[in-house]
Amino acid sequence: MATQSEKITYSVDEFVFDVKDIIGQQSTGPRALDAIGSNLRRLVMEGGDLTKQGVEAESSVGLPGRWLHRVPGGDFQLSVTYFPPDKPTPVHSHNRWGVECVIDGEERFTVWERIDDQGSAGKAELKVVSDGVMTRGDVRAWYDPPKNVHRQWAQGDKPVCLALLMGGDGSRQHIFDLDKGTYEDAPARPS
Numbered sequence: 001m002a003t004q005s006e007k008i009t010y011s012v013d014e015f016v017f018d019v020k021d022i023i024g025q026q027s028t029g030p031r032a033l034d035a036i037g038s039n040l041r042r043l044v045m046e047g048g049d050l051t052k053q054g055v056e057a058e059s060s061v062g063l064p065g066r067w068l069h070r071v072p073g074g075d076f077q078l079s080v081t082y083f084p085p086d087k088p089t090p091v092h093s094h095n096r097w098g099v100e101c102v103i104d105g106e107e108r109f110t111v112w113e114r115i116d117d118q119g120s121a122g123k124a125e126l127k128v129v130s131d132g133v134m135t136r137g138d139v140r141a142w143y144d145p146p147k148n149v150h151r152q153w154a155q156g157d158k159p160v161c162l163a164l165l166m167g168g169d170g171s172r173q174h175i176f177d178l179d180k181g182t183y184e185d186a187p188a189r190p191s
Ligand SMILES: [Fe+2]
Pocket: 092, 094, 150, 191
C-alpha cells in the first residue's frame, strides 16, 4: 500500500492497552469513543501494514479480513474488515458500540438512532445521526443503543478496507426496513 508506513510507532498491543484504559476510566459514552477513535486513527497511521497483521478472519460480507485482537468474553474486538462496492449492508444495529477508521478506499457510512419508544415490537422509527463518505484516516462511531444503527458500503470500484473496533462480541441486534418502518432480529453473525 503506497501510503502505508512500514515503521511501527504505535502497535496493536499499545492500542489495546489504551482502549482498556479509556473504557476503564470513562466507560463507552460518546467522549470515550471520541478518544478511542483518535487512537484508532493513530493505529492506522502509525501501526504499519495492519492488513498483514493478526490472523485471517472471514468477513460477514465474504471478503477475507484479519483479526487483530479477539479474546473470548472480552470487552471489544479489533479487525481489519473489507466491504465491497455496490453491495450496501442492510440497515442494522449491533448490541454494542463500534468505531471504525478507513485504511484504504472510500466508504459511505450512515448512522441512525431509534427515536421511537421501542414499545411496539417489530416497528422502528429512525433518524440520521451522521452520513457521509469516508476516506483514509477518517473515523466514525456508532454508539450503544439507541444510536447503534448503521449501513455501509464502498464507493468507487474497489472494496474499502477498515480498522474496525466493536464492543462486546460485535454481534448484530436487528435488521431494519426503512421503507416499511419495521425491524426483525438479525441472524447470529458479526459485523
Ligand atoms: Fe455493522
